Amino acid sequence: MYATVEGGNVPSGRVQVSGAKNSATRLLAAALLTQDHVELRNFPTSLVDAQHKVRFVQSMGANVRVDEAGQTIAVDTPHLDAADLNSDGYDVPIRTTYLLAAPQLARTGRARIPYPAGCKIGGGAGGGRGYDLHVMVWEALGCEVTETPSYIQITAPRGEMRGGSIDFPISTVGGTENALLCAAVAKGTSTIFNAYITPEIDDLIELLRRMGADIVVTGNSHIVVTGHSGLLGGAHMSVMPDRIEALTWIVYALISGGDLMVKGVPFSAMQVPLIHLEHAGVDLMGSSDSLYVAPESLKSGSIQPFEVACGTHPGVISDMQPFFVMLGLLSAGTSRVFDYRYPERIGFVQELAKFLPLGAIEARPGAITMRGPQRFSAAEAESTDLRGSMSVLMAALCANGTSRVNNVELALRGYDRLESKLRSVGADLSVHDAPAPQLVR
Numbered sequence: 001m002y003a004t005v006e007g008g009n010v011p012s013g014r015v016q017v018s019g020a021k022n023s024a025t026r027l028l029a030a031a032l033l034t035q036d037h038v039e040l041r042n043f044p045t046s047l048v049d050a051q052h053k054v055r056f057v058q059s060m061g062a063n064v065r066v067d068e069a070g071q072t073i074a075v076d077t078p079h080l081d082a083a084d085l086n087s088d089g090y091d092v093p094i095r096t097t098y099l100l101a102a103p104q105l106a107r108t109g110r111a112r113i114p115y116p117a118g119c120k121i122g123g124g125a126g127g128g129r130g131y132d133l134h135v136m137v138w139e140a141l142g143c144e145v146t147e148t149p150s151y152i153q154i155t156a157p158r159g160e161m162r163g164g165s166i167d168f169p170i171s172t173v174g175g176t177e178n179a180l181l182c183a184a185v186a187k188g189t190s191t192i193f194n195a196y197i198t199p200e201i202d203d204l205i206e207l208l209r210r211m212g213a214d215i216v217v218t219g220n221s222h223i224v225v226t227g228h229s230g231l232l233g234g235a236h237m238s239v240m241p242d243r244i245e246a247l248t249w250i251v252y253a254l255i256s257g258g259d260l261m262v263k264g265v266p267f268s269a270m271q272v273p274l275i276h277l278e279h280a281g282v283d284l285m286g287s288s289d290s291l292y293v294a295p296e297s298l299k300s301g302s303i304q305p306f307e308v309a310c311g312t313h314p315g316v317i318s319d320m321q322p323f324f325v326m327l328g329l330l331s332a333g334t335s336r337v338f339d340y341r342y343p344e345r346i347g348f349v350q351e352l353a354k355f356l357p358l359g360a361i362e363a364r365p366g367a368i369t370m371r372g373p374q375r376f377s378a379a380e381a382e383s384t385d386l387r388g389s390m391s392v393l394m395a396a397l398c399a400n401g402t403s404r405v406n407n408v409e410l411a412l413r414g415y416d417r418l419e420s421k422l423r424s425v426g427a428d429l430s431v432h433d434a435p436a437p438q439l440v441r
């Protein structure tokens, strides 16, 4: 899949932020922890990651009805089992497959899940993204874990998970989510130490509570879950808006010189990133859920050079790193972005450099330097990861002329209805559902 971009159009209009990928995909997993009805509103139904997960849980027997127009899904799961899938059935290119273990374990005491995939942004032992902490969660709750070539098998020898103590050695989003789901249906009490509670995990806790789970949170890292010893009840809930998408639109408006009304901004989930924008000289005008971004938002007429370090919430999270890089390229001087969480998340820089003069940007693990202000020139580039792909698309949208971005499905993993949203504000991007044609030189 590739995108062609006729760049240089200045965007103008209103854009609605969709439900968050990093909430929706785990709420869908939680929705399987019951045989009753669960309805998820503000669900990003066109998101590639959500579609993969819906397809996989359907193949395991869940009944998921998708209402695209209403951005809602309805989930009923009287039966769920992955035991009959063939090995191709486990080829699911998303990260959060580990969250599909708890719903199977709660029903049958055994589970098979695809290996976690997702963006190749390093981070784990050996350079890949690890899943050892998920194995740790299952084992802490009394399960045995076997890794086969096609899938991971998890078995609760006594037919159900038993409450236990889970002490994370690092702050882990996925690990905390997995621990919550498993502990909610286990027998007995589980304690999660050094949990990492992001806004999306607050969403997950809220849905689990609505489904009847007993979860007590103390401070921001200690959770006690009194297990239900089996499945929970039904519930309704709305997925929180995507804070990374909100930042993406704000930065796009700033670097393109456009004027955008960004609707559905989750302010409380992105206070620190917004403070960093203010420090870079951006004057954001907003209402309770919207921000208006226009050339007048730049108090001195330009973005001021800045340094930002990405870490854990409530700070600037690593998924926002490429958008601060884009902002730095437009700043009046040298800006730096440090990524302490995913230091190897720099692959996109060499693709972005194709749109820029030599020396405009350079990267080493954990640190990216931008020398602005720059203008982008049309180019052909590859997508390296979700946010990197989106930042390259942004460069193409700002460059005069025709650009091509290959493997754009990576961006579509995280941006719901991207093509139509861009078109609605006057930008010209077309997604082609075919392999990228060879370049004729």
Ligand SMILES: CC(=O)N[C@H]1[C@@H](OP(=O)(O)OP(=O)(O)OC[C@H]2O[C@@H](n3ccc(=O)[nH]c3=O)[C@H](O)[C@@H]2O)O[C@H](CO)[C@@H](O)[C@@H]1O
Pocket (backbone or CB within 6 Å): 022, 095, 096, 122, 123, 124, 125, 128, 129, 130, 131, 132, 133, 134, 135, 170, 171, 172, 173, 174, 175, 317, 318, 319, 341
């Ligand atoms: C689907 C989703 O929500 N993904 C987000 C989540 O990823 P994800 O949940 O994978 O990130 P974690 O917070 O778990 O990872 C933190 C660190 O722990 C490592 N680790 C994690 C699990 C494990 O079993 N072993 C291990 O070594 C990771 O490689 C990383 O270095 O948080 C990342 C950091 O904010 C974001 O970039 C991703 O968008």
Ligand SMILES: C=C(OP(=O)(O)O)C(=O)O
Pocket (backbone or CB within 6 Å): 021, 094, 095, 096, 117, 118, 119, 120, 121, 319, 386, 387, 414
């Ligand atoms: C890295 C990301 O997601 P995932 O963990 O799903 O690969 C992302 O959302 O930028």
